[in-house]
Amino acid sequence: MTTLLTPAAAADRTGVSLDTLRYYEREGLIGPIRRSPGGRREYTEDDLFWIGLVTCFRDAGLGIADLREFVAILRAEHSAQDRVTFLRERRATLEQRVAALRRAMEVLDDKIAYYS
Amino acid sequence: MTTLLTPAAAADRTGVSLDTLRYYEREGLIGPIRRSPGGRREYTEDDLFWIGLVTCFRDAGLGIADLREFVAILRAEHSAQDRVTFLRERRATLEQRVAALRRAMEVLDDKIAYYS
DNA sequence: ACTTGACCTGGAGCGCGCTCCAGATCTGAG
DNA sequence: CTCAGATCTGGAGCGCGCTCCAGGTCAAGT
Incomplete structure (x- = not known):
């Protein structure tokens, strides 16, 4: 149960x-x-x-729309190939976000260094 | 000029x-x-x-509010100490975001591995 | 002088991701 | 059986970060 x-x-x-x-x-x-x-x-x-x-x-x-698409891809019938392609795309966009964060952190680090 | x-x-x-x-x-x-x-x-x-x-x-x-605060801290009279403290805090929150992204990427990697 | 297009201001509108509310229904304790 | 509390639904409201619009002003070409 x-x-x-x-x-x-x-x-x-x-x-x-x-x-x-x-x-x-x-x-x-x-x-x-x-x-x-x-x-x-x-x-x-x-x-x-x-x-x-x-x-x-x-x-x-x-x-929300991204996630809805995510759900659709994983639930509906799709070839493993399609799924992998989709997942890799998502992964790439997340990596871009990490890159954006790193850039901002660099700026902060510069300022921190300047004031330290 | x-x-x-x-x-x-x-x-x-x-x-x-x-x-x-x-x-x-x-x-x-x-x-x-x-x-x-x-x-x-x-x-x-x-x-x-x-x-x-x-x-x-x-x-x-x-x-926007974060940035306004950022501007305020960098422009107004604040001790270097205050500025550094503030900047470090911001940096920490950015690092948390990176961590969240990494977690999501791990999930994607698992799924990618599963379908590959 | 006239026209055209870039720019001005103040304020309304919009998409997102919740969050809250009203009014009704279900459930469990006593 | 009764009553309080949890949950239900549909829809309104909200904060954020723009984006768009109207009605007017300014600048440059002819």
Whole structure:
């Protein structure tokens, strides 16, 4: 028997608010989450794991649309080749962000050196 | 004689739109930019340089408020110590972002490996 | 002088990613 | 059975960072 979590528990475990959980589901980033007979959401461990992935990418600055595309690619039938291509593209954009951050950090380092 | 640039030229050189240049000025991120007798903005090379810094930080994901604070710290009278402290804090938050990006990239790498 | 186009200001509008709210329903404790 | 508290839905509201617009001014060519 798989343990099911209430929305509150899921929010607690993932650090994502109830509203945001619902929002992500509406947007197709997670779920659809199964429901109890009464209509309440019941989150599985798998759901939590997936939510973790989503928040990981959100934290990295990917937008909702990006993530929706990500979900689509991983869920729908796509050749492994397509998936790899897509994933590599995403990886490249993340690397560009890292580069932008490094540039900014260099500027800060220069200023820090100047004032030290 | 220092060369002065029209707004259009400044936008062109910096890659920032006219509207955004005005917006940044209103928000106190740049300038105030000097004006011609007729009231038009005239950008100096120094202005352009500063705009470059601002866009560098914007590209790194810093918010307008962060940048305003940045400007304030660098312009107003503050001890070198204060400045260094502030700059180091900023640097730390940028490093956290890099870490978040790295985590996301690891996830992508795992998926790429899986589908390869 | 006239026209054209760049520029001015103040303010409205927009897309994103939530966040909040109202009003209804479900659930569990007593 | 009752009542409080958790959850439901649909939709409004919000902060951010621009972006766009109207109505007017300025500058340069003819």
